[in-house]
Amino acid sequence: MKIIVDGMGGDEAPLHIVDGAVLAAKEFQDKNEPHQIVLTGPKEKILRRVHHCHGDALLGKYLEIVHTDEWIEMHESPVSALTKKTKSSMHLGMEMVKRGEADAFVSMGNTGAVMAVALMRLGRIEGVARPTIGAFFPSMNGRTLILDIGTNVDCKPNHLLQFALMGSVYVHAMYNIENPKVGLLSIGEEENKGDDLTVKSNELFREKKLFDFAGNVEGRDILNGTADVVICDGFVGNVVLKFGESVAGFLKSRFRSVAQKNFKYKLMMLLAKPALVGVFKDMDYQEYGGVPLLGVNGVVIIGHGSSSPKALNKAIHVAKEMVEKKINEVIREKIILS
Amino acid sequence: MKIIVDGMGGDEAPLHIVDGAVLAAKEFQDKNEPHQIVLTGPKEKILRRVHHCHGDALLGKYLEIVHTDEWIEMHESPVSALTKKTKSSMHLGMEMVKRGEADAFVSMGNTGAVMAVALMRLGRIEGVARPTIGAFFPSMNGRTLILDIGTNVDCKPNHLLQFALMGSVYVHAMYNIENPKVGLLSIGEEENKGDDLTVKSNELFREKKLFDFAGNVEGRDILNGTADVVICDGFVGNVVLKFGESVAGFLKSRFRSVAQKNFKYKLMMLLAKPALVGVFKDMDYQEYGGVPLLGVNGVVIIGHGSSSPKALNKAIHVAKEMVEKKINEVIREKIILS
Structure with a gap:
């Protein structure tokens, strides 16, 4: 499974975010689970932090970085997130989920922006108002x-x-x-x-x-x-x-x-x-790590801006579980039947 | 000043209510203030409790009882309070305020009923929706x-x-x-x-x-x-x-x-x-003792059903202060000017 983490979402991004992603990737390595965390954001900055928390050995198999020059600030308006910065770490991550290149997206960023970008890139589950x-x-x-x-x-x-x-x-x-x-x-x-x-x-x-x-x-x-x-x-x-x-x-x-x-x-x-x-x-x-955007056509987990690395690690596990349990498929069926 | 206390309003009525009223009346006596508490409700029951908390000497000057056979239960609906039991301890108390025989009404009873009865008996301050x-x-x-x-x-x-x-x-x-x-x-x-x-x-x-x-x-x-x-x-x-x-x-x-x-x-x-x-x-x-019904054409203070005697005593003082400060008159003027 491939889980995208918005490398620039959160009050202490990329610091706490990279730390949390490294924590999760290490767990996958320890348990020999075939999952990968993909951090989106400025490669240099993120790499520096990965190095700082001794995560270099994880790169490749358990951890990957997809470079973006842009990111959405914590207090940016959803409208600005949609119209400007369309190549942000958030947009790119959602796009990868949309194209089936990743299974889930996790962000500790601006809630309004995450919802807006998710709606634009992933859309809604059929029938969800x-x-x-x-x-x-x-x-x-x-x-x-x-x-x-x-x-x-x-x-x-x-x-x-x-x-x-x-x-x-x-x-x-x-x-x-x-x-x-x-x-x-x-x-x-x-x-x-x-x-x-x-x-x-x-x-x-x-x-x-x-x-x-x-x-x-x-x-x-x-x-x-x-x-x-x-x-x-x-x-x-x-x-x-x-x-x-x-x-x-x-x-x-x-x-x-x-x-x-x-x-x-x-x-x-x-x-x-x-x-x-x-x-x-x-x-x-x-x-609780994070909560899902329910009704969005893709697994998206959003957490608190002030999340600790531990909280991000939890959010990644929430995303993983949500994919494994095919929760969106169940919602799709139930909404059709309602 | 004459302050009516609904003798049967509250979870522990008339016990806590009488105890609180006796507390307030004693304070008036101690300070030699010319105020009187009027308890509405079943005279026998109330007198027994007054006696129990050594309040007999207060009767007459500082404490009075106005007998009613009826009272509104804590969980009775406002509609039932309005249509049945129109001679309740609540109705009678509000009626006395309306007729100018008392200055304020205090109840620890059913909030919905207090509001409904107040609206019926006292009405609204002119202009208040x-x-x-x-x-x-x-x-x-x-x-x-x-x-x-x-x-x-x-x-x-x-x-x-x-x-x-x-x-x-x-x-x-x-x-x-x-x-x-x-x-x-x-x-x-x-x-x-x-x-x-x-x-x-x-x-x-x-x-x-x-x-x-x-x-x-x-x-x-x-x-x-x-x-x-x-x-x-x-x-x-x-x-x-x-x-x-x-x-x-x-x-x-x-x-x-x-x-x-x-x-x-x-x-x-x-x-x-x-x-x-x-x-x-x-x-x-x-x-805080109690809060006022703001916009009602008369001073009405409502407190929590589980109020202690101390809380009722406070509510009585809130009512007294509200009368002294002519708050309803100020509201009337401001509403007219708005």
Whole structure:
């Protein structure tokens, strides 16, 4: 299998990206697995870093570099990504997947740009109205996949239905959950509670019976783990995601200010630090490596811009698994039947 | 001043409610302030509890009971609250405010019912399209008021504009903030980011210049304290509120499971417990006592159903301050001028 990694996507690119790719390539070598990582981006820069992390021996069989002069910056607009820089590390990588020269594409880059370029180069799976990106939240039972988290706003019930279908297929295949429970995010459990979109979507979900619909769930159910997949409009999903991401930082600052109050507290916090780190670890979205662009006609995994090499390595494994489990083929079949 | 307290509103009513009312009445007595708490509800039950917490001496001057046979249950629907039980402790209390026999009404009861009964009995401040309920979140700078948190879904830009105006007046008066910063919750800081509602609202906010508009804010800005007031549709607000309320419980369960891992961690957590309690204290929404129904033609404060006596006491003081500062009069003037 050949997995492309956008060598210039991410806040610390190419450093963390190359480090992560080398990590993954080494694992393939150690296990004697016939997979190859292809880094797209400025060859010189990337090679220098490969050398720096002693990855030279991997070049050729486990690691390859495809040179590009251009790359898309983290905060560039999707429109600019589409119209300018059409030879970027992102474009080139997607193009290789499109031509069948590679099996998957992984980027820690600009989410909006990845989605835009994927839509342009790879297109949608037949019948999918709007591809979607989700995020994993930690929960009492493990994790909850929230879809959509910002790619799609002003959704229609049919969009939410397709998000639910694709999310259910993904969680089933990747986490071996027999019938993933799908919840519709609303402001009351009763089916008539919510805004116009959720009331109509609830009706459609119940009518279509395409997945195990657990009914409406509320904001508290995300962390409580009431459902495996939680469906919402991308506006709501993005607000909750960003709120959730800010919780760890907020608590750390609280811990610090409590610790400063007196020496006894300071000592207690110092003593408790290793345990506290354990608590926050699960709140760290990097643990999941990356999430797929569901509905795109090709395997594309997107991760957080601030991903560590370890997170990129995980994302590469997510991509590999998604190819092996033929998740896009399953989605294609289910969408046709829906 | 006469402040009505719904004697049967709240999960632990009348117990916590009477306890809180007695607490407040004692404070009025101690400070020799000429204010009276009026508890509405079944006289026998309430008297028994007053007696239990040694409040008998307060009866007459500082504490009064107005008997009602009926009350609205915590999970009764607003429609049922309106059509049946029209002589409930809630109806009677609002009626007294309406007739000028009391200055404010405080309830820890069913939020939907309080809003419905308030709208029926007291009506709206002239020009207000939709009254709103907010919630306070803790933030790096103190607190953030989020409006709306579920009373109003499928909002129009003009609704959000009025929420912003009322929230700004409230925060200014209650927290002595000269020009409260008002943020519009969206999924990107640029004015063209968001869904149809926020893009149009951003335009309206900038055009009208009725308050200090800080532009779009994101989910992370709530805890970061970028704005004093954050405006959103009640659907989004409710999802974030319930998600936020579930964070403390989720972390407590994480702390427990980390502590169980080994004896060393257990000891660390035990040692750190007093400091951890300090961290969670600010996350406790009861600290704010209650929030006003903004836009209703009378002072109405609503608190959490699980409020402690201390929280009810705080809510009573919030009501008192809102009357003293004539907040509804200021809102009326500003709405007319808008």
